[in-house]
Amino acid sequence: MLCDLIIKGKYVLPMDDELSIIKDGFVAVSENKICAVGAGDEIKNYQAKEIIDAGKAIVMPGLINCHTHAAMAYFRGLADDLPLNDWLFNHIFPAEAKFVNEEFVRKSGALSCLEMIKSGTTCFNDMYFFGQEFLAEIVEKAGLRAVLGLDLKTPGYTVERVVELAKQFKDNELVKIALAPHSVYVCPRDVLEKVKQAAGAENLRVHIHVSETKKEVEDCKQARGKTPVEYLDELGLLAPATMAAHSVWLDDNDLKIYKDRGVKAAHCPISNMKLASGAAPLAKMLELEIPVGLGTDGAASNNTQDLFMEMRGCALMHKLASLNPAVVSARQAVKMATIDGAKVLGREKEIGSLEIGKEADIITINLNKPHLAPLYDSYSHLVYCAGGSDVENVVVNGRVIMKNRQVKTLDENKILREAERFNLQH
Amino acid sequence: MLCDLIIKGKYVLPMDDELSIIKDGFVAVSENKICAVGAGDEIKNYQAKEIIDAGKAIVMPGLINCHTHAAMAYFRGLADDLPLNDWLFNHIFPAEAKFVNEEFVRKSGALSCLEMIKSGTTCFNDMYFFGQEFLAEIVEKAGLRAVLGLDLKTPGYTVERVVELAKQFKDNELVKIALAPHSVYVCPRDVLEKVKQAAGAENLRVHIHVSETKKEVEDCKQARGKTPVEYLDELGLLAPATMAAHSVWLDDNDLKIYKDRGVKAAHCPISNMKLASGAAPLAKMLELEIPVGLGTDGAASNNTQDLFMEMRGCALMHKLASLNPAVVSARQAVKMATIDGAKVLGREKEIGSLEIGKEADIITINLNKPHLAPLYDSYSHLVYCAGGSDVENVVVNGRVIMKNRQVKTLDENKILREAERFNLQH
Numbered sequence: 120m121l122c123d124l125i126i127k128g129k130y131v132l133p134m135d136d137e138l139s140i141i142k143d144g145f146v147a148v149s150e151n152k153i154c155a156v157g158a159g160d161e162i163k164n165y166q167a168k169e170i171i172d173a174g175k176a177i178v179m180p181g182l183i184n185c186h187t188h189a190a191m192a193y194f195r196g197l198a199d200d201l202p203l204n205d206w207l208f209n210h211i212f213p214a215e216a217k218f219v220n221e222e223f224v225r226k227s228g229a230l231s232c233l234e235m236i237k238s239g240t241t242c243f244n245d246m247y248f249f250g251q252e253f254l255a256e257i258v259e260k261a262g263l264r265a266v267l268g269l270d271l272k273t274p275g276y277t278v279e280r281v282v283e284l285a286k287q288f289k290d291n292e293l294v295k296i297a298l299a300p301h302s303v304y305v306c307p308r309d310v311l312e313k314v315k316q317a318a319g320a321e322n323l324r325v326h327i328h329v330s331e332t333k334k335e336v337e338d339c340k341q342a343r344g345k346t347p348v349e350y351l352d353e354l355g356l357l358a359p360a361t362m363a364a365h366s367v368w369l370d371d372n373d374l375k376i377y378k379d380r381g382v383k384a385a386h387c388p389i390s391n392m393k394l395a396s397g398a399a400p401l402a403k404m405l406e407l408e409i410p411v412g413l414g415t416d417g418a419a420s421n422n423t424q425d426l427f428m429e430m431r432g433c434a435l436m437h438k439l440a441s442l443n444p445a446v447v448s449a450r451q452a453v454k455m456a457t458i459d460g461a462k463v464l465g466r467e468k469e470i471g472s473l474e475i476g477k478e479a480d481i482i483t484i485n486l487n488k489p490h491l492a493p494l495y496d497s498y499s500h501l502v503y504c505a506g507g508s509d510v511e512n513v514v515v516n517g518r519v520i521m522k523n524r525q526v527k528t529l530d531e532n533k534i535l536r537e538a539e540r541f542n543l544q545h
Numbered sequence: 546m547l548c549d550l551i552i553k554g555k556y557v558l559p560m561d562d563e564l565s566i567i568k569d570g571f572v573a574v575s576e577n578k579i580c581a582v583g584a585g586d587e588i589k590n591y592q593a594k595e596i597i598d599a600g601k602a603i604v605m606p607g608l609i610n611c612h613t614h615a616a617m618a619y620f621r622g623l624a625d626d627l628p629l630n631d632w633l634f635n636h637i638f639p640a641e642a643k644f645v646n647e648e649f650v651r652k653s654g655a656l657s658c659l660e661m662i663k664s665g666t667t668c669f670n671d672m673y674f675f676g677q678e679f680l681a682e683i684v685e686k687a688g689l690r691a692v693l694g695l696d697l698k699t700p701g702y703t704v705e706r707v708v709e710l711a712k713q714f715k716d717n718e719l720v721k722i723a724l725a726p727h728s729v730y731v732c733p734r735d736v737l738e739k740v741k742q743a744a745g746a747e748n749l750r751v752h753i754h755v756s757e758t759k760k761e762v763e764d765c766k767q768a769r770g771k772t773p774v775e776y777l778d779e780l781g782l783l784a785p786a787t788m789a790a791h792s793v794w795l796d797d798n799d800l801k802i803y804k805d806r807g808v809k810a811a812h813c814p815i816s817n818m819k820l821a822s823g824a825a826p827l828a829k830m831l832e833l834e835i836p837v838g839l840g841t842d843g844a845a846s847n848n849t850q851d852l853f854m855e856m857r858g859c860a861l862m863h864k865l866a867s868l869n870p871a872v873v874s875a876r877q878a879v880k881m882a883t884i885d886g887a888k889v890l891g892r893e894k895e896i897g898s899l900e901i902g903k904e905a906d907i908i909t910i911n912l913n914k915p916h917l918a919p920l921y922d923s924y925s926h927l928v929y930c931a932g933g934s935d936v937e938n939v940v941v942n943g944r945v946i947m948k949n950r951q952v953k954t955l956d957e958n959k960i961l962r963e964a965e966r967f968n969l970q971h
Contacts, residue, residue: 395870
């Protein structure tokens with residue numbers, strides 16, 4: 120069989136239900152889809168225009184970042200070691216008001232895309248208050264897959280405008296548009312009601328910050344006599360197409376509502392630790408089989424967009440929070456960053472694993488490094504040892520967008536020079 | 546002035562008391578010592594045989610790893626997601642009994658040295674049950690600085706033998722030998738008493754695991770009616786030359802004893818999270834001005850030896866544990882990995898900062914990367930963004946042991962091939 124691309128490597132992790140590890144395996148790609156996954160001599164049945172032999176490497180699905188603010192890369196490290204409310208209202212919102220415009224979104228967004236490609240992310244679920252139509256162009260150029268949401272707190276970026284944008288991108292192979300009301304503490308009731316209606320009528324996904332801090336929950340209870348989850352449920356906004364970012368301060372009734380309504384969650388371990396938001400009830404969510412993916416949050420609260428750090432942070436923080444080292448195994452963390460992330464975005468039939476007929480989003484991790492030797496278990500190394508800089512090749516939708524760490528779709532030097540020029544304080 | 550080596554870079558962080566940031570700075574080295582630290586045109590006063598212009602980089606003291614088991618690199622990822630006692634007694638101790646011999650220590654130790662160099666560690670404080678005299682040869686070859694301790698649980702490796710070894714290495718520029726009784730739960734009372742005597746008589750440093758787990762403390766209380774700290778104090782083992790690794794489960798009285806006796810601590814954030822040992826009372830230790838450095842622990846419980854992960858893990862875990870995002874600032878974390886680590890080893894007059902007359906242990910971090918752009922504060926990026934793979938050049942004792950990520954002292958390919966050959970399960 121003649122294919123377009125074959126990727127070979129020592130360990131192929133398809134992220135199928137069995138969490139198989141295929142030794143000396145390969146993945147074959149025809150156009151933008153996976154047409155074969157196999158091992159050893161089976162490869163003789165396939166020819167390809169391009170063969171990437173990753174050698175001593177892990178070959179796996181591209182990582183899925185379920186909660187980002189990609190345009191914020193230029194605010195990386197702007198303010199640290201502060202409580203969320205101080206950080207957000209006194210540092211981030213003012214900086215955004217001062218600097219964010221079309222040019223900012225294009226340049227800072229390009230830096231995020233570059234960083235994501237170089238650390239193995241192939242799909243991200245984004246929310247921002249401005250300019251996602253410009254980011255969409257950058258994402259397409261980068262060759263990444265993304266769902267871009269507008270947070271509906273900016274004049275002009277109304278529900279109607281988002282619905283319009285979503286129609287424009289309906290047939291786009293890489294970019295989709297979502298409704299992304301910021302939160303119950305930023306969006307007024309009438310906006311949330313409009314979101315509910317539009318989401319149902321237009322079949323759009325909803326992306327919203329929920330119960331990130333204790334303060335958010337307490338304020339909501341005081342104002343409305345309900346938790347944010349109860350309030351959103353009253354508004355009818357909790358549905359299978361809804362993804363709740365953070366979901367830290369959930370009580371058992373909130374969790375039951377998530378389960379009953381089919382809500383998905385994006386867990387952001389590093390951001391939740393850095394802002395001291397707290398430890399989400401991940402073990403309970405997993406027990407209830409609520410789909411949970413991983414998110415980096417924006418570069419201002421993390422401060423990277425490296426999902427390897429998120430997998431490690433997730434496994435570590437919950438062992439600490441529960442004082443139980445068996446909580447969040449390496450396998451569980453890798454699932455969250457791949458197939459479970461796909462479920463969270465409602466895309467598990469398209470991406471998140473290496474299976475025939477799925478879209479070809481594939482990365483390879485170079486194991487020929489001191490911190491990755493020796494190797495007893497690939498999953499363990501992905502979570503407890505590897506970092507984004509170990510990613511060597513990235514394929515999205517069948518297209519090789521990074522080869523041997525050279526990004527093919529973006530001009531790395533130009534993006535870094537532009538970031539240097541954006542010089543707030545120096 | 547003619548020097549041997551000059552290192553230039555955009556931001557020099559000398560880690561002096563003021564935590565200065567010198568823009569467009571340089572460090573000059575004469576023989577094995579720092580002879581100048583300056584900025585801008587001052588460099589015209591110096592010529593050097595070798596000039597490393599690190600460009601857009603941070604230049605800082607080499608990182609100090611206060612608690613390692615370097616020979617364990619070959620057990621990286623052998624067993625994860627298990628409680629400390631199960632992990633230690635059912636997996637690690639049996640693997641050690643089966644595999645560890647002179648050849649193992651040399652090869653696995655070389656892998657650790659390679660990993661440490663490639664992630665910016667220039668000095669480490671090690672403990673192991675066997676073969677530190679072989680590791681010493683590897684450390685010297687690698688050009689690293691180390692304090693090697695024997696844990697006194699192996700026949701033949703007695704206190705007397707350690708004292709003998711320490712004499713052999715007395716004038717060694719890079720390697721020192723310490724007494725490193727494993728813990729109160731492994732070493733019998735008579736061994737600990739001998740350690741106390743020898744440490745005083747021979748002026749040796751003592752390195753011991755203390756109160757790592759709740760179980761250790763409870764067992765000790767049950768057996769002796771005292772906490773491990775109280776018991777060690779009764780034995781007279783707590784003194785300014787004593788470094789207590791982990792120090793997780795300390796009560797206020799234990800902390801007072803540390804303070805009164807001048808004890809130092811090695812905090813191991815990633816290991817303590819991964820094994821769910823708990824969060825050490827770091828804020829209290831810092832408040833009491835007990836010197837605390839960072840340690841990776843061995844590669845079987847971490848699973849890397851990358852101190853950048855430790856700085857980040859430290860800042861994040863304590864924000865989570867205290868729900869206070871101001872706890873452990875980026876600056877505090879960098880201090881712990883450098884000058885405070887030197888204090889913990891009693892070497893703050895020799896290493897840990899870039900100051901005239903100190904030994905030249907210097908690293909550079911390449912900032913020309915997507916995840917490190919833009920930059921508002923160097924300390925923030927070191928803790929919240931950088932990783933060991935961003936380290937570009939490493940100097941120890943005035944000798945360039947890594948240049949542009951090429952390790953000059955060890956054969957990287959050979960070490961990786963040997964690690965591959967050590968094939969326990971595959």
